[in-house]
Amino acid sequence: MEYAIEIKNITKSFGEFTAVDNISFSIPKGKIFGFLGPNGSGKSTTIRMLCGVLTPTSGSGIVLGLDILKEAEQIKQSIGYMSQKFGLYEDLTIKENLDFFASIYGIPRREKKIRIQDTIELCGLQEKESVLAGVLSGGWKQRLALGCSLLHQPKLLILDEPTAGVDPVSRRVFWGVIHQLAKSGITILVTTHYMDEAESCDLLGFIYRGKLMQLGTVEEIRQQEGRQSIEDIFISYVERMSDIKVSGSFMEIKNHLD
Numbered sequence: 001m002e003y004a005i006e007i008k009n010i011t012k013s014f015g016e017f018t019a020v021d022n023i024s025f026s027i028p029k030g031k032i033f034g035f036l037g038p039n040g041s042g043k044s045t046t047i048r049m050l051c052g053v054l055t056p057t058s059g060s061g062i063v064l065g066l067d068i069l070k071e072a073e074q075i076k077q078s079i080g081y082m083s084q085k086f087g088l089y090e091d092l093t094i095k096e097n098l099d100f101f102a103s104i105y106g107i108p109r110r111e112k113k114i115r116i117q118d119t120i121e122l123c124g125l126q127e128k129e130s131v132l133a134g135v136l137s138g139g140w141k142q143r144l145a146l147g148c149s150l151l152h153q154p155k156l157l158i159l160d161e162p163t164a165g166v167d168p169v170s171r172r173v174f175w176g177v178i179h180q181l182a183k184s185g186i187t188i189l190v191t192t193h194y195m196d197e198a199e200s201c202d203l204l205g206f207i208y209r210g211k212l213m214q215l216g217t218v219e220e221i222r223q224q225e226g227r228q229s230i231e232d233i234f235i236s237y238v239e240r241m242s243d244i245k246v247s248g249s250f251m252e253i254k255n256h257l258d
């Protein structure tokens with residue numbers, strides 16, 4: 001099996017604080033990997049190491065055949081990255097943003113027009129090309145951000161909470177594009193706090209306090225834990241590793257208070 005990402009015993013410490021503690025995992029090419037964990041659990045630090053932005057304190061890793069310790073700059077140029085924070089130019093239109101990022105990526109002029117049009121169609125941005133990015137809703141902004149991250153045709157796409165604060169309809173549309181990309185052979189690593197999104201991933205990894213607690217398919221994890229709800233499993237991991245006791249489901253909380 002070919003892997004887009006292989007990391008072994010990766011650790012990242014900041015002084016006496018260990019943000020990522022000796023984790024290992026592999027993501028096969030063309031799969032969607034859901035990377036789950038509470039805020040501050042080590043997800044973003046791990047992603048920054050995979051992107052070549054942070055150097056691990058110890059351990060090793062290969063991303064798209066490139067060494068994260070020795071070939072960080074090449075990795076940055078080979079992947080697509082998108083975060084929940086809209087980082088595009090709000091005073092430019094959708095098409096102008098796409099044109100600008102195509103130029104940044106160094107896409108030849110003869111290819112640029114075709115790439116931009118293909119991206120507009122893939123992300124469902126038709127008939128909004130001339131709309132300023134600043135007046136778009138959250139869902140449309142995220143579609144545009146996704147499109148900009150795909151212009152250079154990366155083989156690996158890293159999405160850090162891409163649908164945070166986006167309405168349910170826009171989330172469905174966005175994930176439709178993600179699954180379409182995976183079917184085309186692009187590997188996707190995505191972080192999310194929405195468990196319905198997590199359940200549609202091919203593989204899941206749970207991280208808490210810098211430690212990787214579980215790794216496997218949704219069904220494998222359900223069978224190992226003896227539960228159907230990924231949200232309940234997620235919460236149970238947190239409870240095991242901490243002194244936190246989380247109340248029951250939202251309906252149980254409501255019924256208790258009633």
